[in-house]
Amino acid sequence: MKLKKLGKAILLTTLVVGLLTGCSGGSKEDKTIKVGASPTPHAEILEAAKPVLEKEGYELEVVEYDDYVLPNDALADGSLDANYFQHIPYLETTVKEKDYDLTYCAKVHIEPMGVYSNKIKSLDEVKDGAKVSVPNDSTNEARALQLLAANGLIEVKDGELITAKDITKNPKNIEIVEVDAAQVPSTLDDVDLAVINTNYALNVGLNPTKDAIVIEDSNSPYVNIVAIRTEDKDSDKAKALQKALNSDEVKKFIEDKYDGSIVPAF
Structure with a gap:
């Protein structure tokens, strides 16, 4: 009888540990931010933001794209948490043409055409x-x-x-x-x-x-932004991305690396 009770206790403990482990795994996954980006300069700027995000407890995964269509498609279908490759007029046009429910959480830089x-x-x-x-x-x-x-x-x-x-x-x-x-x-x-x-x-x-x-001069309206799904606008991930990409560390990186060819917009 005691052995049966002991067995049940062990089984219950195992289930609880399993559930806690599963929750821990989910929590870790929630701390990963997957962002689509053009290789230059967007992916480079994101790399500079990684240490800032790490301080906030987030791991940044950058997925590079060589075109202007797929990143918004991937964001809309949930494959990405955000993307960073476009300016506001381009995002607005895509939203209108494809009826995507997308917006942006941060203005980062201007690339003069x-x-x-x-x-x-x-x-x-x-x-x-x-x-x-x-x-x-x-x-x-x-x-x-x-x-x-x-x-x-x-x-x-x-x-x-x-x-x-x-x-x-x-x-x-x-x-x-x-x-x-x-x-x-x-x-x-x-x-x-x-x-x-x-x-x-x-x-x-x-x-x-x-x-x-x-x-283009510095008054160009084509500011490059971090796009997200509208439903995620107030999410912790969106707030963390905005904070990191508008940080002093990223501003200094842009100014030092691109020597005026790319201008911080914050």
Whole structure:
């Protein structure tokens, strides 16, 4: 009889220990933050934020993406806790087009878009019929066209999501070549000008402040943000990410590493 009671006690103890272990495992998993990011500079900045997150008890897992579509898809379907690769207009456009319930929890940095060339040194050298490659996604194409317009090459209609069809004056008959954003740098030998996002410029060794013919000024509205699901906006993970990526440590890292080509937005 005593042996049966002892056996039951041991069994009960084993079950309790198992349950506690399971809870501990779940707790550890909850302390992992999985963030999708472009390799440069986003993943690099996230690496700089890791020690700050570790102090808060979180482990950061960075998943790198080479395009602008998959990170939002993965965030929406729950594969990621957050992503960090885009500016606010791009996120807003994606939410509208795909009906994703996404928002953002932190503004981190600005990457000035630049105009580059392997053929000319100044916009004064642009010839009639010049080819200009731009990103083909709606927000970045509009941004590129607005940069060209701001520097007198073309005139465009007012509006956020303009395309080449919205060019109202084109005195030099510029031909706009629409290319996937990640592939724009590879067109440099085939076009007269290429309007390139800073992260992709850095990927091929171009420094916006040194190599671009012109770049956006510091008033650019295209701040890069940490996107999350709206339901997670007030979560501990979102708060931890915001705190880490807006920390003094990350600000110093951005300023030291990118030498003005990327500007903290906090």
